[in-house]
Amino acid sequence: MDKIKGTLLLGLLTLLFFLPAFISKKVFLPLYIYDQGLFYPPKKEKKFHSIIKGDPVLIFYPEDTLYNEWLKKGVLIKWNPYIFSGYPQFANGQSGFLHPIRLLTHFLFDPLTARMIGLFLHLWMCGTFMFFYLKALNFSFSSSLFGGIVWMFCGHMMTWFEYERTVEAGAMLPLLFLSYENYLSKRSYLYILLGSVAFALSFYSRNINWTLYVCIGFFTYSLLRAMLTIKEKKDVKESIKIIYSFLIISFFGLLLASPLIIPTLELIKLSTNFLRTARHFHPGGWEGWLTLFSTFFMPGIIGTPFMPTDCDIMGSRFFEIQGYMGLIPLYLAILSLFGEKSNFIFLYLIFSLIFLLTALSTPITFLFQLTVPGFNRLHEGRALFLWSFGMGILSASGMEKLNGIDNKKLLFSFLLTFFAGIFSCTITFIIHKKCLPSSWISLSNPLFSLPVILTISASITFFILRKHTLLKISIITFTLLDTGFLGYIHNLPVSKKLADFSSAYINVLKNKTGLYRIAGLEPNLSILFKLYSIEGYESLWPDYYYKLLNPTPPPEFAHIRLDVFSNKSVYPLLRLLGVKFIYSPLKKFPPFVPKDKVEKIYDGDVSIFKLEGVLPRAFLINRFKIMNEEEGRKHMLEEEFIPEDFLILNEPPEENLISVQERYFEEALIVDYSPHRVIIKAHAKTDCFLVLSDMYYPGWKVYVDGRKEKIYRAYNILRAVHIKPGYHTIKFIYSPSSYKIGIFLFLSGLFLLLILMVKNVI
Amino acid sequence: MLYENIKRGVPVLFFLFCCVSILFCEIKWLKIQDDINTSRWYSRYASILYRRGEDERKIEEMLKLAVSTEKVEPAAYIQYGTLCFSRGEYKLSYLYLKKGVENSPTDKIARKFLAFSALELGKWKEGKMHLQILIDEFKFYDADMFNALGIVYSDYERNYQKAEEMFKKAIELNPSFLAPYYNLLTIYKITSDTLHYHEYLLKLQNIKKEK
Numbered sequence: 001m002d003k004i005k006g007t008l009l010l011g012l013l014t015l016l017f018f019l020p021a022f023i024s025k026k027v028f029l030p031l032y033i034y035d036q037g038l039f040y041p042p043k044k045e046k047k048f049h050s051i052i053k054g055d056p057v058l059i060f061y062p063e064d065t066l067y068n069e070w071l072k073k074g075v076l077i078k079w080n081p082y083i084f085s086g087y088p089q090f091a092n093g094q095s096g097f098l099h100p101i102r103l104l105t106h107f108l109f110d111p112l113t114a115r116m117i118g119l120f121l122h123l124w125m126c127g128t129f130m131f132f133y134l135k136a137l138n139f140s141f142s143s144s145l146f147g148g149i150v151w152m153f154c155g156h157m158m159t160w161f162e163y164e165r166t167v168e169a170g171a172m173l174p175l176l177f178l179s180y181e182n183y184l185s186k187r188s189y190l191y192i193l194l195g196s197v198a199f200a201l202s203f204y205s206r207n208i209n210w211t212l213y214v215c216i217g218f219f220t221y222s223l224l225r226a227m228l229t230i231k232e233k234k235d236v237k238e239s240i241k242i243i244y245s246f247l248i249i250s251f252f253g254l255l256l257a258s259p260l261i262i263p264t265l266e267l268i269k270l271s272t273n274f275l276r277t278a279r280h281f282h283p284g285g286w287e288g289w290l291t292l293f294s295t296f297f298m299p300g301i302i303g304t305p306f307m308p309t310d311c312d313i314m315g316s317r318f319f320e321i322q323g324y325m326g327l328i329p330l331y332l333a334i335l336s337l338f339g340e341k342s343n344f345i346f347l348y349l350i351f352s353l354i355f356l357l358t359a360l361s362t363p364i365t366f367l368f369q370l371t372v373p374g375f376n377r378l379h380e381g382r383a384l385f386l387w388s389f390g391m392g393i394l395s396a397s398g399m400e401k402l403n404g405i406d407n408k409k410l411l412f413s414f415l416l417t418f419f420a421g422i423f424s425c426t427i428t429f430i431i432h433k434k435c436l437p438s439s440w441i442s443l444s445n446p447l448f449s450l451p452v453i454l455t456i457s458a459s460i461t462f463f464i465l466r467k468h469t470l471l472k473i474s475i476i477t478f479t480l481l482d483t484g485f486l487g488y489i490h491n492l493p494v495s496k497k498l499a500d501f502s503s504a505y506i507n508v509l510k511n512k513t514g515l516y517r518i519a520g521l522e523p524n525l526s527i528l529f530k531l532y533s534i535e536g537y538e539s540l541w542p543d544y545y546y547k548l549l550n551p552t553p554p555p556e557f558a559h560i561r562l563d564v565f566s567n568k569s570v571y572p573l574l575r576l577l578g579v580k581f582i583y584s585p586l587k588k589f590p591p592f593v594p595k596d597k598v599e600k601i602y603d604g605d606v607s608i609f610k611l612e613g614v615l616p617r618a619f620l621i622n623r624f625k626i627m628n629e630e631e632g633r634k635h636m637l638e639e640e641f642i643p644e645d646f647l648i649l650n651e652p653p654e655e656n657l658i659s660v661q662e663r664y665f666e667e668a669l670i671v672d673y674s675p676h677r678v679i680i681k682a683h684a685k686t687d688c689f690l691v692l693s694d695m696y697y698p699g700w701k702v703y704v705d706g707r708k709e710k711i712y713r714a715y716n717i718l719r720a721v722h723i724k725p726g727y728h729t730i731k732f733i734y735s736p737s738s739y740k741i742g743i744f745l746f747l748s749g750l751f752l753l754l755i756l757m758v759k760n761v762i
Numbered sequence: 763m764l765y766e767n768i769k770r771g772v773p774v775l776f777f778l779f780c781c782v783s784i785l786f787c788e789i790k791w792l793k794i795q796d797d798i799n800t801s802r803w804y805s806r807y808a809s810i811l812y813r814r815g816e817d818e819r820k821i822e823e824m825l826k827l828a829v830s831t832e833k834v835e836p837a838a839y840i841q842y843g844t845l846c847f848s849r850g851e852y853k854l855s856y857l858y859l860k861k862g863v864e865n866s867p868t869d870k871i872a873r874k875f876l877a878f879s880a881l882e883l884g885k886w887k888e889g890k891m892h893l894q895i896l897i898d899e900f901k902f903y904d905a906d907m908f909n910a911l912g913i914v915y916s917d918y919e920r921n922y923q924k925a926e927e928m929f930k931k932a933i934e935l936n937p938s939f940l941a942p943y944y945n946l947l948t949i950y951k952i953t954s955d956t957l958h959y960h961e962y963l964l965k966l967q968n969i970k971k972e973k
Contacts (some may be wrong), residue, residue, distance in 0.1 A: 306795050310836075310868035434899070437836075437865045446791035453787055457780035468773045474780075481784045588812055741911065 002141045003132065007725075010127035010148055017484065020119055026493030027112045028119055028162050033057050037560075054585060056162050058537055060206065061499075062527035063089060067097055070675065071106050078699075079734045081538030081676045082527045084545060085340060085517065085577055085717070086695035090739070091263035092538050098260055100202040112496055119164060125171035127152035133178040135398050137344070142472045146329075147396030149479060154388040155299060155324030158487035166385065168205030169214050172198045172391055176218055176249070183245055191450055192249055196753065199253025203260055208539075209378050215250070216372060217355070217386045222246035228343045231721055240599070250479040255749025259742035264665050266698060266738045268374075275377060287431045289360055292323065294428040297421035300447035300484065302432050302492040302627050306489065307447060310435035321382040323359070325391050326483040327454040328475055332389045332398030335413040339405045345397055349429040352390030358383035399475060402466070414688065418455065453480055508602045509581055512610075515617045515673055534577050545695060545717050549573065568592050572641040576715060578617045582609040586608035605642040613694070618680050620723070621647045622664040622688040624657075632716045643715065647689055650713040653722055657687060664688055668730075678732040682726050691720045692732060699736030704728055797833035804828035805838035821845070829858065836866035847875050852882040863892075870902045881910055886918040905936035912945055921950050938969055 021028060030053045030495065063080075066089070070077040076097060080089035091095055097103075105114035131148035151157070151174070159168035181759055182188070202214040226239035254261065268275070281479065294301050299322070303309030325333075336345055357364045359381050376748030402410075429441060443449045457478045465471045469598075506529055509518060517532040526533035551569075556588045571593045574582075582590050587607040590598060602608035623646035627635060632648045635641060644665045668682035668690055682690055689712070696713045702721045703709070705728055714720035721730060808824035828838035843859035846852075859876035866872060877892035893911045896902040912928030915921045926949055932942040932959060943966040950959035 307798060309868050435868045437867065439864070446787050446794065450784070450787045450791065453780070453783045457784065460776045460780055464776055465773050470773055470777050474777050477777075477781065478784070481781065481788070485788050485791075489791070586817075 002609075003135065003271040006131045006135070006141065006145050006148070007128050009145060010131060010152070011124050013149065013480070014124040014152070016126070017123070017487065018116070019167070022114070023377075024493065025496060027116055027496050027499075028491050028493055029052075029056055029061060029112065029115060029499075030063075031057055031494050031498035039437060042512075044124045053162055056164070058522065058524050059094075060164065061111065061115075061755075062524045063095060064106065064115065066675075067528050068111045068114065071103070075676070077436060078736065080527065081532060081673070081675050081694070082530065083524055083533055084538070084541055084694065084695060085510070085534050086538060086697070087538065087541065088262075088263065088267055088697055088699070088736070089595065091265070091736075092540055092696060093208040093260075093264040094163070094165070094206050094539065096168070096204055096206040099201065112499065115164070119161070119167060122164070122167040123152055123157075123161075126157065126167055126174075127173055129174040129178060130392065133174040133181070134393070135177055136181055140397055141398055142476075143396045143400040146399050146472075146476055146479070147392055148717065149476060150325055150329045150483070151389065151392040151394050153480070153487050154326070154329075154392060155322035155483065155486060156385050156388045157324040158483065158490050161487065161491050163206065165206035167208050168209035169202045170389075171286050171387070172202040172205065173214055175219060176202070176214065177221065178217070178248060178662050179742075180245060182224070183249070184242065189753065189760040192245075193753050193757060195249040196252035196256050199249060200256035203253075203257035206224045208264070208374065209382055212372065212378060213383060213385050216368065217351075217389065218246065218250070218376075220351060220354060221347075224347050228347055232343055232529070246617065247755065248310060252749050252753055255745050255752075258745035258749070259739060261558050262742040262745070263736060263738040264540075267540050267542070270697075271540040271546075272548050273543045274540050275374075278359055279623045290424050291428045292360065294421070296323055296325070296330060296426035298325065298425050298448070298451040301425060301428055302436065304447065309432075309437060309440070323356070323387055324483075324486070325388050325395065326479045327451060328458050328479050328482065329392070329395035329398075331414060331417050331458050331462070332396075332402070332475070333394035333397070334417045335405065336394045336401055336411065337399035338409045338413045342397075345394065345404035348393050348397075352387050353393065355383045355390065359387065375535065388423075398648035399472070402462070402471070404669075410462060410466075414459065420454070428512075450482075454478065503605075505583075505602050505604060505606050505608060507610055508557035509583070512601075513576070513581060515670060516614065517578045518581045518583055518619075519574060519579045520583035520585075528638040533576075534574075536578055542697065543630060544713075548636060548716050551633075551637055566592070569595070569637045569639050569641070572639070572643060573636065574611060575614050575637075576643040576693065576718075578614055580611055580614045582611065583607075584609065615643060617694075618668040618670050618682075618690065619644075620666045620668055620682055620684055620688045620690055622662075623647065624649050624653075624687050626652050628717055636715060647691060647720065648715045649720070652715060652753050653712065654710055655722060657722070664724075676734040680730045680732075682723065682728050682730060684728065686724050686725055688723060689714065689720045690730055691715075691717050691718055691730075694732075695719075699734055701733045701735055701737065703731040791944065794833045797831040798835050801828045801831045801833070801838050802835040805841055808838075808841060818845075818865075834861070834865075835871070836862050840866065840872040841873065842962050843879070844875050847879055855879040856883055856885075870896060870899070870900055873900075873905060874904065877907070878910060881882045881914065886914055889919075890914045896916060903931075903935060905932040905939045905942070908932035908935065908937070909942045909945065912942065916945065916949055922953055923950055938972070940969065943969070 014582070033054050050614055054728060066075050066080060066082070076090070078090035083283045089095055101118050102114070105117045108114070109117065127148035130151040131144045134147045135141075139223070140221070151170070156190060157166055157170050176195055176198040179191045183191035199214070202211050202296065214423065215354065224243070226242040229235060229239040229242060287668055291302060300307065302311040327692045337349060354364060358368060361367075361380055365380045365383075383487050430438070438576060439445065441448060444451070457474075461471065461474045461478065465474050479655070509531055510529060513531055515532065516609070519534055521531065521533060523533070523535045523537035526535075551567075569592075570590075571649035574593070581601075582593075588604070589600075589607075590609060593609075593611065597612045599612070600607060600608045601610045621644065625646050626649050629650055632650060635648065636643075643665070664686050666683075666685070669682050670678065670680050671678035678692060678694070680690065680692065684690075691714050695717055696711070696719050700711055700719060701708060702711050702719070704721060704723055711732075712720045719732065795927065801837075804824045805828040808821050808828060811821045811824065812909055822845060825838065825842040828835065829842050839858045839862035843855045846966075847855035849901045855875065856879035859872055859879055862869065862872045863876050873892050873896055880886075880889035880892065890911065893907050893914070896904075896907060897911075908928045909932040912925045912932065915925035915928060926946065929942040929946045929949070931942070932939060933946075943962055945957060946962050947966070950956070950962065
């Protein structure tokens with residue numbers, strides 16, 4: 001009964017959070033960011049959130065529109081032809097295309113509605129699974145409910161809410177721990193299944209970053225639990241069982257996540273450029289540590305993305321690495337450390353501290369970087385995800401203790417937290433005084449006055465309402481007013497109208513491009529207009545494409561912008577890739593493209609230029625030279641490079657072909673072009689190669705007149721096939737074996753689990 | 763009985779008082795945020811127009827809207843202030859840049875133009891203070907600034923030695939900048955330092971020839 005009551009109450013709170021959006025038919029998606037990208041003339045809605053929230057509109061929403069469109073046709077999209085001259089979208093590790101809720105909602109609704117339903121369900125699940133987990137640990141109803149609320153509305157969850165991935169992984173973390181605990185106590189394979197599903201679903205959530213944190217959190221939890229069992233019961237066997245249970249859930253979880261993991265590994269193998277160690281968060285010594293610590297008491301102490309200060313990176317990025325969990329929950333979490341000693345509290349204290357230290361770029365961070373594959377690319381500051389989880393549980397534990405603890409200990413813990421807050425905030429003010437506005441420390445500044453009022457409310461709650469029936473209600477109300485408000489200001493719903501991009505210049509492009517490509521448009525927005533772009537914005541993409549198109553890359557930025565306005569050797573590459581149009585929001589004329597080859601075809605809010613002499617998307621060519629990748633790149637980056645002179649093959653052809661002197665170059669006709677299939681008709685007058693100017697990638701197969709042939713890597717990045725003289729129908733099909741292997745492993749895992757469950761029941 | 767009722771009612775009152783205070787503060791937060799958002803929107807639109815080389819009147823119109831909200835995005839003050847400065851409207855530029863610097867104390871360009879505006883309005887002390895902050899605290903070195911500081915020393919404080927030092931620094935940072943040469947010549951004339959006067963006159967003539 002308690003569980004139903006708790007679920008319904010948390011559902012009601014989620015509904016309250018979504019109510020303004022539902023009533024006004026708005027959406028939690030920062031579509032206003034398009035206005036900041038110099039993309040359109042600004043629209044009338046003058047709302048800005050944080051500029052750090054670009055990814056949901058630049059990556060996820062365009063991806064969703066494509067996914068949604070093809071899902072409705074019964075196709076699970078794996079290849080995206082609109083970015084990077086073709087891109088294995090499914091394998092990017094953050095598509096989340098196989099997430100069951102996303103599959104169902106996108107099949108039934110439009111992308112924006114599907115997004116809202118997904119967010120709603122996951123936020124609800126965050127609270128509910130935390131509530132169930134705490135109930136399983138024998139917490140009272142009110143403390144479990146409080147723990148659920150703290151977790152679902154904590155600063156980290158709310159700051160990243162519009163990214164979907166944090167709530168998706170956040171919902172699975174308590175479910176995983178709950179299943180694990182249940183398996184340890186009840187030894188039923190049902191819980192292995194449930195735990196494996198939760199583990200796998202964290203992979204299907206929208207980012208490898210949080211997925212890895214779930215894995216690391218799970219590992220740390222089981223290790224700490226095993227160590228405590230040895231300490232408490234001196235029972236080594238029991239602790240081995242604990243580790244074994246962790247391994248078995250992880251094993252089955254990985255099997256169930258294989259359809260995503262195997263294709264992603266394939267792309268990772270080709271994208272070594274993105275695997276170099278990156279340090280994202282430099283707290284800047286003790287000052288940085290103290291500043292971060294003070295944001296746990298006063299989240300806007302040195303500004304927020306909405307009310308910025310001059311504190312440079314500290315101002316905006318500190319909000320991104322959010323560890324605030326509400327002032328009253330923080331007081332209660334500290335309170336939980338006093339009074340009756342418990343191994344459970346000790347476990348979660350260590351758990352929280354480990355991830356706080358991970359977020360602060362300490363030796364623990366480097367230890368994870370050395371031992372966990374892929375951790376070196378993660379934003380270590382986001383480990384505060386696990387800190388928030390641990391502190392959420394400690395705060396529920398503090399609420400549980402509140403009635404039983406004696407006055408002295410209560411006063412001591414309260415004063416300890418209070419002075420820690422005062423101390424860190426004062427030092428932070430002193431450190432950053434130079435960059436803070438003169439009127440910053442003032443009660444008229446709500447960033448400053450709200451934490452003060454919340455502290456007064458906390459003291460009234462703890463000391464005046466302590467024995468009153470209002471105690472629990474006031475704790476929950478003040479927490480909701482605190483973190484719920486933080487969530488609200490971070491995620492102001494936006495009018496769906498902003499997703500309407502119809503404009504004169506997009507129509508110009510849409511009507512004229514056909515299969516030709518464009519450059520200069522904000523990466524990934526091309527998906528929305530079904531325009532084929534050579535650019536894109538993704539966390540992984542093959543080195544051969546990156547190095548050719550981005551020869552002088554910015555050191556830490558994993559996003560391609562083929563700068564047609566500054567790259568001297570860009571023109572031949574634009575011709576080769578079939579880029580017929582250049583979009584210029586600042587109306588600049590592309591300087592390194594010969595003047596006689598460019599024509600301005602639109603001049604309004606933006607300028608659009610048309611390039612002459614662009615190669616067709618599919619062509620036949622007979623002369624070829626064999627060059628390795630490095631030689632080929634060097635040749636192609638020369639200004640005098642003429643692609644139609646000869647084809648660059650990265651490996652010798654299987655048949656004994658000789659590159660003849662007389663040049664043969666002709667356009668081939670693309671008769672069908674869809675994401676997973678390209679059909680071309682060609683009339684070859686001589687032995688030659690057909691080149692399709694789409695990205696070369698494993699998983700593509702080619703059939704010439706129905707017979708399977710080998711695909712060659714042409715010009716380092718494109719696909720080519722050898723054809724003999726005569727009329728031919730050439731069919732390129734994308735059917736990745738990595739995905740099939742993944743599905744096979746998924747089915748094997750599921751089958752094995754079901755057998756184990758049946759055996760367990762018998 | 764009454765005491766019991768009060769005893770029971772006081773915690774409820776405290777609870778309600780806290781709720782109302784928190785809500786009041788949050789409504790204020792929303793209002794400020796909304797103002798800043800609106801101001802920021804106009805200010806960014808003005809930047810886009812400027813980068814596109816659009817008509818100045820259009821840019822000014824956007825900036826006027828950007829600074830007209832109750833709580834203003836600091837960048838809007840600075841943009842509008844620098845626009846006024848470029849037009850020679852020093853009273854306005856001083857007013858807006860001062861607000862810009864108050865809200866965005868580390869913005870060096872804003873402080874530099876605030877100092878220049880102050881000097882144009884005859885507020886020597888304030889202008890000098892901002893220039894000193896830029897040089898001493900922000901380690902921001904600019905020939906223009908040293909030249910201006912030199913003028914403060916020579917025209918206001920009559921400290922020709924310091925002024926000479928500043929003009930020389932300005933020349934060191936930008937040897938083709940003519941103003942500090944003229945200023946140095948004026949000082950050498952006042953102090954009757956003929957040797958240096960001729961030296962810098964020659965230098966000035968050479969630079970003019972090169973140009």
